[in-house]
Amino acid sequence: xxxxxxxxxxxxxxxxxxxxxxxxxxxxxxxxxxxxxxxxxxxxxxxxxxxxxxxxxxxxxxxxxxxxxxxxxxxxxxxxxxxxxxxxxxxxxxxxxxxxxxxxxxxxxxxxxxxxxxxxxxxxxxxxxxxxxxxxxxxxxxxxxxxxxxxxxxxxxxxxxxxxxxxxxxxxxxxxxxxxxxxxxxxxxxxxxxxxxxxxxxxxxxxxxxxxxxxxxxxxxxxxxxxxxxxxxxxxxxxxxxxxxxxxxxxxxxxxxxxxxxxxxxxxxxxxxxxxxxxxxxxxxxxxxxxxxxxxxxxxxxxxxxxxxxxxxxxxxxxxxxxxxxxxxxxxxxxxxxxxxxxxxxxxxxxxxxxxxxxxxxxxxxxxxxxxxxxxxxxxxxxxxxxxxxxxxxxxxxxxxxxxxxxxxxxxxxxxxxxxxxxxxxxxxxxxxxxxxxxxxxxxxxxxxxxxxxxxxxxxxxxxxxxxxxxxxxxxxxxxxxxxxxxx
Numbered sequence: 001x002x003x004x005x006x007x008x009x010x011x012x013x014x015x016x017x018x019x020x021x022x023x024x025x026x027x028x029x030x031x032x033x034x035x036x037x038x039x040x041x042x043x044x045x046x047x048x049x050x051x052x053x054x055x056x057x058x059x060x061x062x063x064x065x066x067x068x069x070x071x072x073x074x075x076x077x078x079x080x081x082x083x084x085x086x087x088x089x090x091x092x093x094x095x096x097x098x099x100x101x102x103x104x105x106x107x108x109x110x111x112x113x114x115x116x117x118x119x120x121x122x123x124x125x126x127x128x129x130x131x132x133x134x135x136x137x138x139x140x141x142x143x144x145x146x147x148x149x150x151x152x153x154x155x156x157x158x159x160x161x162x163x164x165x166x167x168x169x170x171x172x173x174x175x176x177x178x179x180x181x182x183x184x185x186x187x188x189x190x191x192x193x194x195x196x197x198x199x200x201x202x203x204x205x206x207x208x209x210x211x212x213x214x215x216x217x218x219x220x221x222x223x224x225x226x227x228x229x230x231x232x233x234x235x236x237x238x239x240x241x242x243x244x245x246x247x248x249x250x251x252x253x254x255x256x257x258x259x260x261x262x263x264x265x266x267x268x269x270x271x272x273x274x275x276x277x278x279x280x281x282x283x284x285x286x287x288x289x290x291x292x293x294x295x296x297x298x299x300x301x302x303x304x305x306x307x308x309x310x311x312x313x314x315x316x317x318x319x320x321x322x323x324x325x326x327x328x329x330x331x332x333x334x335x336x337x338x339x340x341x342x343x344x345x346x347x348x349x350x351x352x353x354x355x356x357x358x359x360x361x362x363x364x365x366x367x368x369x370x371x372x373x374x375x376x377x378x379x380x381x382x383x384x385x386x387x388x389x390x391x392x393x394x395x396x397x398x399x400x401x402x403x404x405x406x407x408x409x410x411x412x413x414x415x416x417x418x419x420x421x422x423x424x425x426x427x428x429x430x431x432x433x434x435x436x437x438x439x440x441x442x443x444x445x446x447x448x449x450x451x452x453x454x455x456x457x458x459x460x461x462x463x464x465x466x467x468x469x470x471x472x473x474x475x476x477x478x479x480x481x482x483x484x485x486x487x488x
Contacts, residue, residue: 004141005063007031008046019057023047024145026059117142125149209299241271301438301445309385309432310334314350314417316428336368339437340445341452343369346435347405356409364407365435367400371451375444376400381436384412386429391416397440
């Protein structure tokens with residue numbers, strides 16, 4: 001430990017030691033004076049800082065005291081080594097047990113108990129600048145002079161406190177994670193329970209809807225099934241009568257046919273009169289639009305339609321490209337139908353449109369005035385009735401923009417409206433057309449109604465503003481006074 005007390009110029013123990021106030025290095029008084037005189041400078045030979053001999057620290061007493069302490073420690077160290085050698089032989093077995101126990105402990109990085117530079121000095125400090133352990137000599141006289149140091153015990157206490165704080169923070173974070181996980185698990189359970197409840201609700205709803213459809217189907221079948229049975233009975237009786245008359249006719253020769261032909265012909269006439277009394281065409285006839293079953297209103301919104309069918313004239317020249325009336329080549333528009341604030345109408349080409357001109361009646365549904373909602377898919381149904389019979393019914397769903405049309409160029413063949421070849425005696429056909437509209441879901445219908453309500457409220461507010469403005473105008477006031485004068 002004497003190197004730290006040596007002069008940085010002559011490397012001997014400093015005589016009348018002077019200490020540099022910048023780097024804390026020791027110099028002999030004579031050595032540093034000669035250095036400053038010979039080099040014409042005022043800098044420290046070690047750190048090159050500006051140095052004034054009058055401001056150097058007088059360290060000769062400190063050096064003397066440290067030398068005395070070192071000598072006494074060396075004597076104590078020699079005595080301690082002798083006692084340690086005497087005890088080593090007696091305590092060798094116990095030391096082996098301690099080492100084996102130490103080896104069983106988890107491996108940790110430990111600071112050496114003795115200084116590597118000053119073997120007789122115990123390490124008690126830690127240099128924060130060099131990040132290394134140090135003994136008293138290193139701190140006072142060695143390479144850590146002037147550095148920020150802290151005791152090992154205090155540093156360990158600070159580190160333990162910091163680690164414990166971080167462990168506590170980690171425990172708090174773990175607790176938060178567990179709470180969040182539990183909260184999400186509870187939310188997940190709520191979602192699954194809600195799904196099961198909605199599935200149960202849907203099952204009940206569809207079960208009720210299925211029951212409603214079954215009842216509606218049974219009601220419609222009760223109108224048809226008795227007629228089918230009656231027609232089956234009439235068919236069997238008519239077949240038997242025809243077979244009997246055929247057999248009699250086949251069995252009679254020419255002379256017999258003259259004798260019995262009158263009676264046989266009478267039977268045939270009576271049979272035909274009996275079955276002709278029943279209007280077979282109208283007996284079991286139900287309009288096609290009434291045959292189809294609609295979904296209950298709990299699932300689908302109801303259809304909206306015109307109050308009465310729309311009458312359309314189909315000219316006799318519609319199938320004749322040479323004599324076609326140009327008037328009927330232009331579209332016809334039905335009366336408007338307002339549904340949830342949006343206006344719809346039917347657009348019809350009586351003589352056909354495009355490639356189907358003079359072949360079919362073309363029919364389209366048009367959104368004449370709409371809101372431009374995101375969900376603009378609507379279901380529509382178009383029907384054409386002629387002579388009390390539904391000739392064509394079409395149903396589809398499309399996405400409509402304002403002013404856009406969706407429908408069919410080949411909605412109904414013209415041939416089905418006229419009997420055979422069209423001639424001059426044929427008269428124009430009067431048909432009745434209708435259409436139905438509905439939103440694809442209740443949610444879409446609700447959004448349309450909300451938009452319609454907002455627009456109505458805006459219109460009402462605008463009208464109120466105009467009325468107030470008119471009431472406050474001088475002209476309105478003059479009119480009011482004039483009215484009062486007339487009253488008087």
